[in-house]
Amino acid sequence: MHPRFHAAFAQLDSRLQAALAPALNDPHFPAMFSAGQVAGLLAATGLDENALSFALLPLAAACARAELSQFNVGAIARGASGSWYFGANMEFVGTTMQQTVHAEQSAISHAWLRGERTLRAITVNYTPCGHCRQFMNELNSGLDLQINLPGRAPAALREYLPDAFGPRDLEIKNLLMDDVNHGYVQHGDALSRAAIAAANRSHAPYSAAPSGVALLLDNGVIVSGSYAENAAFNPTLPPLQVALNLLNLSGYDYAQIRRAALAERADPRLIQWDATAATLNAIGCGAPERVLLA
C-alpha cells in the first residue's frame, strides 16, 4: 500500500478495510475503482453509494499535495460508467496561486483522462468553493451534477450555482468531457505523440488554442494531461496540472519525471510554454520540449 494511505486506512471500519485491501495493496493502485470494484465494496460493506463515497473520502484526501496550505481536500467523482475516481488538491511552492488544483478539479480531470464520458455525482469533504462550482458547470453533466457533502442531503449543482453562467450561454456545443478530436497529426517520438494526442482531446472552445503535456517517467511510463478551459476563463486547468494530477494520483512522484513535452500550436492566442516551464522548474524538472501542432 502506498504510504500516503496508511493513516487514513487505519481509521476505516474493519469490514471496509478488508474489502479495500486487495485494491489498495496493488502497488499500481490507480486511485480509482471500476464499476465492478464499487459493486464489490457496496456488497461487502452493506453501505449505500453515498455512504461508501463518504467512507472513502479520507483516502482521496490522503493524496493531496498541499505544501502551501497543509489543508487536505478530497473528492470522489462518480462516472456514468459506474467507475469512481479520487481527487485531491495540489499546490506548487515556488509558483503562483493560479497553478493550484482544487480537489474537485482533480477528481474531474482524473475521470476525464481515464476516459470517463460523463459524471453523475461528486463527493467532497468541504463545500465546493465558487471557483469549483464554476469549473463543474463546464461539464457535459451541467447543472444536473449531484453534489454530496457530509451532513447534507445530496443536491444538484444548480442549487449551489444559482444564476449560473456557462458554456451554453455562449452557444458552445462541445462541453467538458464530451468526445473531441482536434485532428492534429501525431509525429515525433512516443512522448511527442502522447503530448499531441492529449492536445487533440483538450477542451479549448474559447481560445481555439488546444494544448497537451506528456511526462516520461523513470520507469518508461508516459503520463499525459489535456488542457481544460472554462467559460469564465479563470477556473481553466493548464495541461501540465492535469498531467501532474494524474501522475500524483497514480502513485508517482515528481522526482520520477525524466522528460516533459508540451504540444501547442506555432501561433497560439494563448501560450502555455512559459507557465509550463516555470512550474516544471519549481518541482525540480527541466524545461519542456515544445512540440508543434500542425
Ligand SMILES: [Zn+2]
Ligand atoms: Zn475549489
